[in-house]
Amino acid sequence: MPGALWWLLLLLPIGSALLITAVLRPYRVASAAVSVFSAGACFMLAVWGVASGAAAPEPVAWLRASDWVVMVAMMLDPLAEVMLLVVTGVGFVIHVFSLGYMSDDPGRSRFFGGLSLFMFSMTGIVVSGNLVMTFIFWELVGVSSYLLIGFWFERPSAAAAANKAFIVNRIGDFGFLLGILAVWGTLGDLGFGPLRAKIEAGALDTAPWLPVFLMALGLFCGAVGKSAQVPLHVWLPDAMEGPTPVSALIHAATMVAAGVYFLCRVFFLIEMSVPALDVIAWTGGATALVAALIAVRQDDIKRVLAYSTVSQLGYMVMAVGLAAPAAAMFHLCTHAFFKALLFLAAGSVIHALHHQQDIWKMGGLRTAMPVTFWTFAAGALALAGCPGLSGFFSKEAILEAAHETASPLLWLGLLTAFLTAFYMSRLAMVAFFGEGRERRAREAKESPAVMVVPLVVLAVLSVVGGGLGIYGVLRGEAAAADAEGHGWLVPALSFLVFAAGVGTGAWLYRDRERDPLRLGALRDKLYFDEVYGATVVAANGRLAQFWDWFDHFVISSLFVRGTGLVAGGVGNACRFLQGVGASGYAFLFAAGAALLLLWAAVR
Amino acid sequence: MSPGLLHYLAVSGLIFLIGLAGVVVRRNIIVVYMCLELMLAAGVLAMVVFSRFLGQTDGQVFVFFIITVAAAEVAVGLALIVALFRARRTTRLDELNTLRF
Amino acid sequence: MDATFFEWVLFWTLAVGAVGFALLVVAGRSPVSSALSLACSMVFGAGLMVQLRAYFIAAVQVLVYAGAVIVLFLFIIMLMDLRAEVGRRRGALGLLAVAVVCVSMAVAGWRALAPLAGGGGPPPAAPDEVRQFGRLLFADNVLPLEVTGVLLLVVMVGVVVLCRPGGADGERGRP
Numbered sequence: 001m002p003g004a005l006w007w008l009l010l011l012l013p014i015g016s017a018l019l020i021t022a023v024l025r026p027y028r029v030a031s032a033a034v035s036v037f038s039a040g041a042c043f044m045l046a047v048w049g050v051a052s053g054a055a056a057p058e059p060v061a062w063l064r065a066s067d068w069v070v071m072v073a074m075m076l077d078p079l080a081e082v083m084l085l086v087v088t089g090v091g092f093v094i095h096v097f098s099l100g101y102m103s104d105d106p107g108r109s110r111f112f113g114g115l116s117l118f119m120f121s122m123t124g125i126v127v128s129g130n131l132v133m134t135f136i137f138w139e140l141v142g143v144s145s146y147l148l149i150g151f152w153f154e155r156p157s158a159a160a161a162a163n164k165a166f167i168v169n170r171i172g173d174f175g176f177l178l179g180i181l182a183v184w185g186t187l188g189d190l191g192f193g194p195l196r197a198k199i200e201a202g203a204l205d206t207a208p209w210l211p212v213f214l215m216a217l218g219l220f221c222g223a224v225g226k227s228a229q230v231p232l233h234v235w236l237p238d239a240m241e242g243p244t245p246v247s248a249l250i251h252a253a254t255m256v257a258a259g260v261y262f263l264c265r266v267f268f269l270i271e272m273s274v275p276a277l278d279v280i281a282w283t284g285g286a287t288a289l290v291a292a293l294i295a296v297r298q299d300d301i302k303r304v305l306a307y308s309t310v311s312q313l314g315y316m317v318m319a320v321g322l323a324a325p326a327a328a329m330f331h332l333c334t335h336a337f338f339k340a341l342l343f344l345a346a347g348s349v350i351h352a353l354h355h356q357q358d359i360w361k362m363g364g365l366r367t368a369m370p371v372t373f374w375t376f377a378a379g380a381l382a383l384a385g386c387p388g389l390s391g392f393f394s395k396e397a398i399l400e401a402a403h404e405t406a407s408p409l410l411w412l413g414l415l416t417a418f419l420t421a422f423y424m425s426r427l428a429m430v431a432f433f434g435e436g437r438e439r440r441a442r443e444a445k446e447s448p449a450v451m452v453v454p455l456v457v458l459a460v461l462s463v464v465g466g467g468l469g470i471y472g473v474l475r476g477e478a479a480a481a482d483a484e485g486h487g488w489l490v491p492a493l494s495f496l497v498f499a500a501g502v503g504t505g506a507w508l509y510r511d512r513e514r515d516p517l518r519l520g521a522l523r524d525k526l527y528f529d530e531v532y533g534a535t536v537v538a539a540n541g542r543l544a545q546f547w548d549w550f551d552h553f554v555i556s557s558l559f560v561r562g563t564g565l566v567a568g569g570v571g572n573a574c575r576f577l578q579g580v581g582a583s584g585y586a587f588l589f590a591a592g593a594a595l596l597l598l599w600a601a602v603r
Numbered sequence: 604m605s606p607g608l609l610h611y612l613a614v615s616g617l618i619f620l621i622g623l624a625g626v627v628v629r630r631n632i633i634v635v636y637m638c639l640e641l642m643l644a645a646g647v648l649a650m651v652v653f654s655r656f657l658g659q660t661d662g663q664v665f666v667f668f669i670i671t672v673a674a675a676e677v678a679v680g681l682a683l684i685v686a687l688f689r690a691r692r693t694t695r696l697d698e699l700n701t702l703r704f
Numbered sequence: 705m706d707a708t709f710f711e712w713v714l715f716w717t718l719a720v721g722a723v724g725f726a727l728l729v730v731a732g733r734s735p736v737s738s739a740l741s742l743a744c745s746m747v748f749g750a751g752l753m754v755q756l757r758a759y760f761i762a763a764v765q766v767l768v769y770a771g772a773v774i775v776l777f778l779f780i781i782m783l784m785d786l787r788a789e790v791g792r793r794r795g796a797l798g799l800l801a802v803a804v805v806c807v808s809m810a811v812a813g814w815r816a817l818a819p820l821a822g823g824g825g826p827p828p829a830a831p832d833e834v835r836q837f838g839r840l841l842f843a844d845n846v847l848p849l850e851v852t853g854v855l856l857l858v859v860m861v862g863v864v865v866l867c868r869p870g871g872a873d874g875e876r877g878r879p
Contacts (some may be wrong), residue, residue, distance in 0.1 A: 065620075165627075172673055368675050487622065581696065581697050582628055582696050582697075583628075583629075583630070583696055583697070586626050587627040587801070587805070588801065589625060589803075590626075590802075590805050590809075591805050593809070594805045594806075594808045594809045594812070595812070597808075597809055597812035597816075598808055598811070598812045600816070601810070601811070601812040601815040601816055602815075605707075605708050605711045605715075605824055605825035606711060606712060606715040606744045606755075606825065607821065607824055607825070608782060608820050608826075609821045610715065610817075611721070611815055612753065612817055612820070613708060613817075614719045614722060614752065616721050616810065616813050616817075617726075617810075618722060618723060618726045618749070618857055619728075620731075620806045620809060620810055621723070621726040621727055621730055621820065621861060622726065622730075623805075623809075624730060624731060624802050624803075624806050625730035627802050627805075628730065628796065628798070628799065628802055629730065631735060631786070632779060633727040633735050633777065633784075633786065634730075634732075634735055634738050635813070636728055636744050636777075636821070637735075637738055637777060637778055638729060638730060638770070639828075640742065640773065640854070641726055641729055643740060644745070644746055644749055644765075644769065647749075647761075648753070648767070650792065651753050651756060651758045651767050652756060653763055654758070655756040655757065655758055655826040655827075655829070656826045656827075657744060658813060658826070658827045659711060659838055660837050661840060663760065664837065664840045664841050664845055665790060666761050666829060667760075667761065667764060667841065668782055668848060670761075670764055670768050670769070670830050671768075671852050671855075671856070672852065672855065673773075674768050674769075674772060674773055675856055677773050677776060677777075678746050678776065678859050679862055680751070680865040681776055681777070681780050681864060682855070682866035682867050684780065685780060685784070685866070685867055686782070686866050686867065688784050689717070694784065694786060695879075699846050
């Protein structure tokens, strides 16, 4: 494939988004067709390009400021190629699924337009060759997620969730921006290639640890926001307000994956600061555990999956922090498969139950929706880490990394794995086994083929995804060779934990009508939202009140109206000068002329 | 010795100052206008004086134009006064204060 | 009785006449007397120009000012049936202020012009001065002359418009 064709990867989705928004708004079928076509074409293009090993296209100069040039450049190493395949592939499957899921929504054109914009932004992050481009697409992802989470904007909760996602991401992005500036300040370049060359040439070897630490931390801040790490994870569960395909897209292929992908992309930079790696690892570990704990006691099927995503993202970030970015990316890929599958399966269930999302009102769907059940089961087992499925391999790779560094994070990871197996079996038991608890659940039917086929495709990927050799590609050929010979301890522990989790879940939730566990703190999400409401939001409100007062009384009254009053008063005081009539003006004129003449005469 | 430059200029200046005083002092708009004409005539006289004492005829050509334009100005000014008088029924300057603050 | 003495007599007569009638313009109670005084002042001024041997301008001054302009003034005064000025006059303070301004201007003017004192009369006029004048006016300055003609035409039209019964607004301005 000619390298220049790579540009199509960006032009197709943005063209589709623009076309739909500008022209095809009223034609819902055409919009959907264009969007799905562009996603499919992107996937084909990515496959073709990766298979033929096409080189990255020539960079184009975009902005010039004296000798500093911002390039539109692509960087296509194995990391980007794997991510590209995952993003376009999973994205395409989700597009197809959306055809069925959104078939009866009046705003379908808007939906597919947003979806195309989302694909454009995410593809941009994946192929971007420098930090400026990454940041721009990063923000574009924020915008498109805002548009899609708030897709049903007439619902106040959806609008609030969209705002929350956007604002929380801004907090992280601020740190990200500072990090980019720090990189530019210390290394004087923003392209990944030049940066890497500079660091390998030893540009940071003599630097004091604090600036490097802060730089790495700034870049990590962006990932904390996008990849929903503690303490900025609060937006992700709320983002479930969007349509389910959007949730799948956000969780599996795009937005949240962007953070982890970016960390791997700039890993050569981050690893220069060991303290930063520690911070990253422990943030990831904490996120994994906290989110898994909360997921145990959620009743909304999508929220369980959302917290599970947060938890798995914590895993990936932890892997980055443990200096194992390949393991992180591996888990990201497998997670993309099975989490997209889980969300789409959940979407299929929700669609069949006419937007019922409470698992305690489901039940017995195993027989009513067999394909959905089996694919969901495959995804759940992969997520729980069932040996032989994709999730087992990738999770094990991360735990192995923790084991190698002898970090206590290994035990934290195992605990999280246990919780993961536990809540997934709970979810499956409650939603799919037993008897239907509601009429809607009893009358549920299998979803149409356009929704089921993507599920099957993703289920196959989830099952075999661990054996596709992704890990080898990511680690590089040399490392792949010795990767085989690691010990038996971690796999054994993983399996034990998996069996214990699934067993406990199945035993505890078999034929239950209500949740046997109380755990109110977990049900209330460990009070994160409440704490933020009482501190950040309240303080912000107070500050806003103060500035409102300031604006009203100081700016508006004192400065604006005060200035006006002074001018008016002076004018009033001086108006007698203007009140003398035409003769008076003539006199003043003559007197002035006389004064000038006198001055000229006596000078 | 015949009357010199200064004598003629003094006459012109006096007429000018008288006209100026009239413009300021008088209230009847037509009389004010006449006083303006007086000032203009004083200027014309000074111009002629300089022209003659410098021995250059150009100044007189200039004066010719000034007189012509002044005549035109008088016509327009008086037309305005007539229009004003129609509208306001007065020629007193101090009663024309609509635009005064 | 030599020519110089005669010139002085002539000068003083004309000067006193011009200034005196100018004073009458300002001091006159009725607009009619002011207008007539203005005409007389103009004629005396024209006399001064004759004494300076600027015959053509003197003639124009008499014709245009004393003839046309003053007639116009008188016509308007009659048309509007203006009487002597009524109502209060200026206060003493105002008159004093005007006087101060005028005197200071005069002083300033005197100080500026004093170095020009003496020196006798103007140089003798060239014998063909009027011919020169005509050449200047109609050959060298023909464009300004034509423009002046256009100006007069415009003024004529403007005056007709302004003096229509409805004023400048035409029929719409009729009450």
